[in-house]
Amino acid sequence: MLFAVAGQTASAQAPPAPAxxxxxVLDAAHGGDDPGGRIQDGRGQAEKTFTLALSxxxxxxxxxxxxxxxxxxxxxxxxxxxxxxxxxxHANAAACLSLxxxxxxxxxxxxxxxxxxxxxxxxxxxxxxxxxxxTRSLALAGVLNSAFLQAGMTVSLGRIALPxxxxxxxxxxxxxxSPERGPDKKVTAGLDDLAYQTRVAQALAAALLEWRTExxxx
Amino acid sequence: xxxxxxxILFTVLLVASVVMGVALWQLRDRAHQRLLAGxxxxxxxxxxxAPSEQATLLVASDADSTLLAQTQxxxxxxxxxxxxxxxxxxxxxxxxxxxxxxxxxxxANSVAQVFLLPAPSLDLPALSPGKPKAPAAxxxxxxxxxxxxxxxxxxxxxxxxxxxxxxxxMLTVLSICGTLHANLxxxxxxxxxxxxxxxxxxxxxxxxxxxxxxxxxxPSEGAHP
Numbered sequence: 001m002l003f004a005v006a007g008q009t010a011s012a013q014a015p016p017a018p019a020x021x022x023x024x025v026l027d028a029a030h031g032g033d034d035p036g037g038r039i040q041d042g043r044g045q046a047e048k049t050f051t052l053a054l055s056x057x058x059x060x061x062x063x064x065x066x067x068x069x070x071x072x073x074x075x076x077x078x079x080x081x082x083x084x085x086x087x088x089x090h091a092n093a094a095a096c097l098s099l100x101x102x103x104x105x106x107x108x109x110x111x112x113x114x115x116x117x118x119x120x121x122x123x124x125x126x127x128x129x130x131x132x133x134x135t136r137s138l139a140l141a142g143v144l145n146s147a148f149l150q151a152g153m154t155v156s157l158g159r160i161a162l163p164x165x166x167x168x169x170x171x172x173x174x175x176x177x178s179p180e181r182g183p184d185k186k187v188t189a190g191l192d193d194l195a196y197q198t199r200v201a202q203a204l205a206a207a208l209l210e211w212r213t214e215x216x217x218x
Numbered sequence: 219x220x221x222x223x224x225x226i227l228f229t230v231l232l233v234a235s236v237v238m239g240v241a242l243w244q245l246r247d248r249a250h251q252r253l254l255a256g257x258x259x260x261x262x263x264x265x266x267x268a269p270s271e272q273a274t275l276l277v278a279s280d281a282d283s284t285l286l287a288q289t290q291x292x293x294x295x296x297x298x299x300x301x302x303x304x305x306x307x308x309x310x311x312x313x314x315x316x317x318x319x320x321x322x323x324x325x326a327n328s329v330a331q332v333f334l335l336p337a338p339s340l341d342l343p344a345l346s347p348g349k350p351k352a353p354a355a356x357x358x359x360x361x362x363x364x365x366x367x368x369x370x371x372x373x374x375x376x377x378x379x380x381x382x383x384x385x386x387x388m389l390t391v392l393s394i395c396g397t398l399h400a401n402l403x404x405x406x407x408x409x410x411x412x413x414x415x416x417x418x419x420x421x422x423x424x425x426x427x428x429x430x431x432x433x434x435x436x437p438s439e440g441a442h443p
Contacts, residue, residue, distance in 0.1 A: 030422070034422070036382060036422055037382025037383055037421070037422060038382070047382065047422075100383070100384050100423070101383075102381070102382065102383025102384065102385065102386060103381065103383070104280045104381050104383050104385060104386040105280045105281070105383070105385045105386065106280075106281060109283065109384060109385045111384055111385075156283040158283060158384075158385065158388060159434075160384055160388050160423075160424065161424070161425040162384075162423065162425065163418075163425060166425075174384055176383060176384040176385055178383070178385070181281070185281060
């Protein structure tokens with residue numbers, strides 16, 4: 001009884017807990033000498049152009065919601081996979097999204113690392129650093145999946161070996177945006193469709209807000 | 219009276235003619251031998267056609283990101299490496315068809331060779347993206363029955379014409395791995411070369427420097443790779 005009263009007194013006098021730092025890393029894939037795929041749909045732009053535009057749009061949406069964002073590139077510059085992972089790892093991020101685009105398939109494809117989950121360790125191999133985070137990455141994929149489904153979009157989940165993602169020490173997902181297609185495989189919303197791009201960005205922002213809520217829960 | 223110098227000249231010319239005749243005769247004989255040797259190497263029997271067998275192909279579909287098992291009847295040689303190449307050739311022929319669910323140009327000639335080696339052990343739990351451990355001198359019987367590493371040598375033309383994208387590239391890689399394992403169950407690991415050389419990615423995304431476990435491509439419930 002005495003201990004309980006003392007505990008209540010101590011908690012009443014404790015300073016308010018500092019706001020939990022929540023940083024999101026946006027990795028616009030490709031860039032500079034590496035154009036990525038050629039998107040035939042629409043204006044035939046390079047994948048690097050689409051991913052940078054999506055990164056800028058998503059950064060604005062997240063900043064407006066009070067989320068701190070770190071990007072791996074802000075212009076058409078070459079950034080190698082190791083440098084992308086370095087940026088993400090230095091940010092100590094709560095979520096890392098590698099943004100891609102492709103003509104093939106339909107809707108949004110979410111990929112977590114195909115590394116076998118391992119216990120997080122103090123020292124990890126660079127090329128398999130993500131192994132300790134795969135479980136959290138799969139949880140993040142689940143949150144993203146729910147957000148895209150709520151937005152009425154087609155979404156698929158998979159695993160992949162990507163050098164940049166495999167070296168990240170944060171919950172990391174590669175997000176590939178493809179045109180929306182109907183049952184007859186005809187495109188109903190192309191990658192050059194601004195409304196479609198906005199829907200994708202808003203769904204990603206909603207998912208990251210949800211992730212922040214889950215991340216703050218004890 | 220014939221002058222002496224004419225006699226000497228006639229003799230020299232005669233000897234030269236005889237020598238040249240002998241040389242020509244020998245050259246003719248050699249050419250004849252070469253011709254006969256060429257005829258010997260020409261095929262005299264029609265090539266044997268391997269009997270048709272059932273092969274299981276894991277065919278990718280871009281529409282729903284799945285790998286579906288399909289059974290095809292095709293002539294399969296007995297040699298495992300040639301057999302693996304034949305099966306993959308059929309798979310890539312399906313992808314090169316105009317109405318393919320996973321369109322990739324190239325077809326059967328896109329697989330230059332498939333080499334089968336004793337499988338080395340991998341660093342687990344994380345799949346090693348670098349070099350696998352060197353095999354520790356497998357015993358003769360384990361070489362006959364143990365797990366195998368398949369090295370698939372793709373052509374540069376196939377890789378350069380492959381559509382770029384996370385999903386499409388992974389589906390190609392996983393369908394190749396799964397098809398090899400389905401028809402050659404001893405194949406548990408797969409690595410890729412392009413024109414005999416290591417290559418970083420298939421078309422900008424899927425990592426070709428790592429060893430893939432063939433079981434990664436086995437369709438599970440939901441059939442997502």
